[in-house]
Amino acid sequence: MGAGLAGLTAALVLARAGKQVVLLEAERIAWGASGRNGGVVSPGYSTSFNKIASRTGYDNARLLHLLSIEGVEIVRNNIDCLDIQEAHLRDGALRVSRFENSVETQEHIKWMEQTFDYPLEYKSKEDVQDLLVSEKYFNGISDSRAFHFHPLNYAIGLANELINLGSKIFERSRAVKISRKNGTAVIETLSGLVRAKDVLITCGGYTDRLVPKLANSYIPISTYMVITESAKELISTAIRSTASVGDSRRSSDYYRLVDNGERILWGGMITTQQTEPARLGIMLKKRMIETYPQLASINIERSWSGKMAYAKHLMPQIGKLDEGLWYCMSFGGHGMNTTAIGGTVIAEAILRASDRYKLFSPFGLEWNGGILGTGAVQLTYWHYQIKDFMQERKSQNQIKIGVTPCP
Numbered sequence: 001m002g003a004g005l006a007g008l009t010a011a012l013v014l015a016r017a018g019k020q021v022v023l024l025e026a027e028r029i030a031w032g033a034s035g036r037n038g039g040v041v042s043p044g045y046s047t048s049f050n051k052i053a054s055r056t057g058y059d060n061a062r063l064l065h066l067l068s069i070e071g072v073e074i075v076r077n078n079i080d081c082l083d084i085q086e087a088h089l090r091d092g093a094l095r096v097s098r099f100e101n102s103v104e105t106q107e108h109i110k111w112m113e114q115t116f117d118y119p120l121e122y123k124s125k126e127d128v129q130d131l132l133v134s135e136k137y138f139n140g141i142s143d144s145r146a147f148h149f150h151p152l153n154y155a156i157g158l159a160n161e162l163i164n165l166g167s168k169i170f171e172r173s174r175a176v177k178i179s180r181k182n183g184t185a186v187i188e189t190l191s192g193l194v195r196a197k198d199v200l201i202t203c204g205g206y207t208d209r210l211v212p213k214l215a216n217s218y219i220p221i222s223t224y225m226v227i228t229e230s231a232k233e234l235i236s237t238a239i240r241s242t243a244s245v246g247d248s249r250r251s252s253d254y255y256r257l258v259d260n261g262e263r264i265l266w267g268g269m270i271t272t273q274q275t276e277p278a279r280l281g282i283m284l285k286k287r288m289i290e291t292y293p294q295l296a297s298i299n300i301e302r303s304w305s306g307k308m309a310y311a312k313h314l315m316p317q318i319g320k321l322d323e324g325l326w327y328c329m330s331f332g333g334h335g336m337n338t339t340a341i342g343g344t345v346i347a348e349a350i351l352r353a354s355d356r357y358k359l360f361s362p363f364g365l366e367w368n369g370g371i372l373g374t375g376a377v378q379l380t381y382w383h384y385q386i387k388d389f390m391q392e393r394k395s396q397n398q399i400k401i402g403v404t405p406c407p
């Protein structure tokens with residue numbers, strides 16, 4: 001249930017293993033976050049390695065991070081094997097800092113190399129500013145194994161392969177009831193029903209109250225995107241890298257050039273509000289020109305929002321509710337690699353091919369805290385924004401009064 005990238009990936013693994021698969025989607029293929037996102041595919045989760053290790057222990061956290069690297073490779077491999085040209089895969093991701101932290105950055109690069117054999121390249125402030133003409137940026141990290149792509153076209157590519165393999169996809173078919181009779185699950189929609197041995201729920205930030213335990217275990221968070229008009233020459237005065245860019249703030253901006261550098265796709269901000277603000281384009285443009293004042297005259301052509309599911313622990317929720325009833329959700333803002341691994345490990349569990357999904361057991365279905373939980377998330381975000389601002393101001397002031405940052 002749910003044809004986002006979690007559902008599509010799981011369906012594909014099952015179909016490739018010879019299972020009969022039916023995918024029910026309330027709207028259209030990848031209508032939710034999977035078809036609306038920034039398309040940045042990089043390793044990691046929505047929370048840090050240290051936070052993961054503090055709950056699961058170092059060794060489990062290490063395995064989880066390796067799995068997150070595998071997620072990037074699963075997507076790349078699917079694009080290669082299925083020859084999904086429309087996914088427009090482009091290599092490279094730059095993570096840039098808005099405050100001076102060159103020492104920590106270089107230590108992190110060393111640690112990634114030693115712990116995961118994962119190569120990252122350090123970029124000095126000068127290197128960064130050659131690529132991104134903004135006073136706001138300090139040092140950065142270049143990740144050549146990460147990439148960006150057109151997520152909706154990728155999702156459609158997976159759906160086409162499912163159809164080739166004989167699976168059935170029903171769009172505009174919202175599941176409205178799940179019951180179980182004599183060991184078989186019955187999933188009802190308004191226009192028909194499906195009988196299945198196993199049911200997998202992959203409804204992301206659009207999970208409704210069909211299964212109350214799932215509805216009460218995540219918080220739907222909205223985030224925003226805009227795309228600019230075509231303005232290649234003006235854009236080249238600001239962004240000279242074909243890699244995706246994300247900054248290291250807790251409330252970060254992320255963006256990349258699309259259409260061969262003709263336009264910028266820009267994302268940022270999170271909110272627990274469920275309605276889309278009327279001034280969304282203006283709000284994100286303000287963030288864009290705060291970083292790149294030279295883009296002040298650029299027009300925003302389109303803006304949109306999407307909903308992500310976040311658990312309180314910020315990790316994916318992947319597991320079994322009951323005999324034959326599985327869930328795979330809450331990928332937060334880091335879903336492009338994690339939906340690939342989530343979909344894969346849950347399909348492996350259904351096939352009894354592995355129990356890798358149990359690596360996620362320490363991050364179960366915790367209560368989301370109800371209205372208070374939602375309020376707390378919004379307050380935390382505002383708190384982060386203030387902390388980011390203070391940290392940046394400290395770095396800017398250090399430069400102004402001529403203090404040389406530590407080597």
Ligand SMILES: Cc1cc2nc3c(=O)[nH]c(=O)nc-3n(C[C@H](O)[C@H](O)[C@H](O)COP(=O)(O)OP(=O)(O)OC[C@H]3O[C@@H](n4cnc5c(N)ncnc54)[C@H](O)[C@@H]3O)c2cc1C
Nearest residue numbers: 002004005006026032033034037038040175204306335336
């Ligand atoms: C604007 C935006 C930008 C983002 N940028 C990035 C990025 O650059 N990189 C990154 O890694 N992550 C990013 N993310 C996060 C990522 O998109 C999500 O984590 C991921 O797509 C979640 O996938 P999913 O399959 O779990 O859910 P979704 O893609 O939301 O799919 C859930 C589907 O379930 C369907 N559904 C719901 N209820 C029912 C029902 N009862 N019956 C049938 N179907 C149902 C919905 O219609 C929907 O299509 C971004 C998210 C947003 C919103």
